[in-house]
Amino acid sequence: MSLQFELAHRLGDFQLDVALDAPRGVTALFGPSGSGKTSLVNAIAGLLRPDQGRVVLDGRVLLDTEANIFVPPHQRRIGYVFQDARLFPHLSVRDNVTYGLRFAARTLPIEPVVDLLGLGGLLGRMPARLSGGETQRVALGRALLSDPQMLLMDEPLAALDTARKDEILPYLERLRDEAGLPILYVSHAMVEVARLATTLVLLRDGRITRAGPVAEVLSDPEAVRDLGVRDAGAILEATVQKRDAGDGLSVLASSAGHLFLPMVDLPEGALVRVRIQASDVILSKERPEGLSALNVLPATIKTLHEGAGPGVAVALMSGEDRLIARITRRSAKALELREGSRCFAVIKTVSVAPVDVGGQIAPEVG
């Protein structure tokens, strides 16, 4: 299951010009508003007819402007979860989620989706009586039951507050790991991208500036500019070793060493993703003594990337994992940091927010 596309479309002064061969899993499209994310997704769904382009889903040509092929949206079998949910106001939740069934090639049982998304108690209600989080879960269920071959999600969490986001993210993680559908996920929230994506695509002014496995892109100092200095940060994979170490902390094992984090509410042995923001990492030449920070990971410097400002983005390898640290140019000079030199990455336990720790990661896809 794969998606390939090349699209060129002009909208006023804006020019979208993208091409991508997306592998399985969750492909996140990340970029500031106005970078063309929604136009891109609409073109794939068939809601926008681009000036030029080609879209191939799993060998099926959905669009080819040269061959004059345009499969209308209702025949594309692409589920679309909109930012504004767009539930049908005149239909109950049950009728909303089963809407696509009558048009689907095969009839899916609704129970697995209802269970996956926790919709059991909502089926009898009308959409106007749902909370924002419930609304998005119903919208997701509705898209899944139309038996799609892929899912498009256009900032499905953007309209929700942090608490609601935290409520839905685990459902999305389960969806990614259990449904096995390719997902194109649009977002400008790094937390969501870091937790969900397998592939990360950075979009800027209608162009793709970087695409690759999420851990690689996030730890790439060259990409810091497109990620935003504040959002830069690497992803570490770790296993929950001790859920409760007695003092409200959890112990996680990563290839880099042990990590102490605020209590992770997942069973012991669970594989998790931890996002560590570049600005939360301190570098030290020697193993620090008498320091309050609990996490000290030995690391090797891979690259140093000087930005336009006073900062330097430092890419590190720690065990099998990548880290990225943002330090000042002055410190980099004082510590004589060079590519290949060894150092220690220090991470404050409390700087890792619970929302930065995600559940079960999909098995690595080649």
Next chain:
Amino acid sequence: MAVALSLRVSVVATLLSLPFAIYIAYLLARRDFWGKQLLNALVHLPLILPPVVTGYLLLLTFGTQGAIGAALAEIGIVFAFRWTGAVLAAAVMAFPLMVRAIRLGIEAVDPRLEEAATTLGASPVSVFSTVTLPLILPAVLAGSVLAFAKAMGEFGATITFVASIPGETQTLPSAIYAFLQVPGGESSAVRLVVIAVIVAMGAVLASEVLARRMSGKVSGL
């Protein structure tokens, strides 16, 4: 007699023009095509023209000598001086009101909901019947009541097209007019006037109740 005839003419005129009105309203609200403004003007023409002119134009086209009327007479459909002609006149006169009301309803439907239905596999026809139509039901009802009321009151075009034959084409307004022309007919006219008022009020009240129930369903509250 005139009351029963008027009711029959108005109900039939409303029901028959409804599918066309929905279709035209949909075209005007959602589609772009060459001649859209012309179609819009044509639909509105009976609203602006003097009813007598509309009636005369109907006579010219749908009369037994008329271009369309002659052809239809071949297959047994005759309008001239029949109650069916009264239906046609009422339908034509009420049509713009019905189209306007329904068009406003369609324009109020969020096209993004229709897009959502499309991505779930619904063809344009299915999108219309499962999303658009249920959401515009209150507007359809409002348009129908308006059209019904207009049809009940239609006078000028009817009397010009099919005259005022008691029992065949003498509708309520024609009958009132006829009674007022005869000395001593005033009391009969007043009786019909009272009935006309009651029918009109009843229609508006019934539609109000129905509309409230429907809009509750549509907004999901």
